[in-house]
Amino acid sequence: MKKLTFLDSLKNWKRKLRWDRQYKSGKWNYLFENEEEPRYNGIINAIKKYTENPKLLDLGAGEGVLRYKLKEQKSSLKYYCGVDFSQVSIKKAKKFNFDNSKFLVADLHYYTPEENYDAIIFNEAFYYINHKLKSDVLERVLSKLNTNGILIVSIFKEGEGCWEFFNHVDLKPLEFKKIESSKENRYWKLGVYRKKNLN
Numbered sequence: 388m389k390k391l392t393f394l395d396s397l398k399n400w401k402r403k404l405r406w407d408r409q410y411k412s413g414k415w416n417y418l419f420e421n422e423e424e425p426r427y428n429g430i431i432n433a434i435k436k437y438t439e440n441p442k443l444l445d446l447g448a449g450e451g452v453l454r455y456k457l458k459e460q461k462s463s464l465k466y467y468c469g470v471d472f473s474q475v476s477i478k479k480a481k482k483f484n485f486d487n488s489k490f491l492v493a494d495l496h497y498y499t500p501e502e503n504y505d506a507i508i509f510n511e512a513f514y515y516i517n518h519k520l521k522s523d524v525l526e527r528v529l530s531k532l533n534t535n536g537i538l539i540v541s542i543f544k545e546g547e548g549c550w551e552f553f554n555h556v557d558l559k560p561l562e563f564k565k566i567e568s569s570k571e572n573r574y575w576k577l578g579v580y581r582k583k584n585l586n
């Protein structure tokens with residue numbers, strides 16, 4: 388497993404503390420609001436379209452907004468696991484006490500999922516991964532995605548230096564689209580990929 392350099396580890400630790408502070412101050416509460424809805428809906432629609440009663444892994448899950456929306460929409464779910472390195476966000480997410488769900492604190496740079504999943508999601512999280520480790524992180528995560536399982540990636544605006552990683556030999560692109568927010572000048576790109584059967 389590749390590691391962050393000493394300097395990058397320090398930066399990463401400072402960023403984690405910043406996320407904790409921001410979650411504590413309520414800075415990210417707006418993610419529950421209407422203007423963000425199209426992004427969560429895009430992800431939930433892809434889950435419904437390409438999986439059936441899936442096991443879901445949500446990487447960089449924050450306060451569990453996606454899990455909250457899945458519940459609101461009564462989406463069928465076998466199991467959900469949300470991972471984030473911010474203790475504060477995970478503590479908030481756990482308070483919802485969602486059914487069939489687990490939230491854990493882990494740094495994506497070093498996290499290896501314990502089990503296999505039908506759908507893995509990077510919802511506004513992939514671009515926070517250190518560039519030198521992006522490929523390593525993706526490989527580790529893909530090794531835990533079931534064959535024919537789907538990878539869903541949402542990135543704010545253009546996501547420079549990110550999308551090329553999903554042009555991957557194990558992945559077949561299913562969808563790539565722009566999702567507009569109701570707020571002016573805000574949009575996301577959403578990519579959906581299927582893990583190929585390479586046997």
Ligand SMILES: C[S@@+](CC[C@H](N)C(=O)[O-])C[C@H]1O[C@@H](n2cnc3c(N)ncnc32)[C@H](O)[C@@H]1O
Nearest residue numbers: 406447448449452471472473494495510511515
């Ligand atoms: C913009 S928020 C998105 C939260 C959530 N996915 C959503 O859209 O509702 C990005 C999240 O990525 C998390 N994050 C950033 N770097 C991370 C890392 N190295 N390991 C785990 N989580 C990380 C942050 O703590 C934050 O919760």
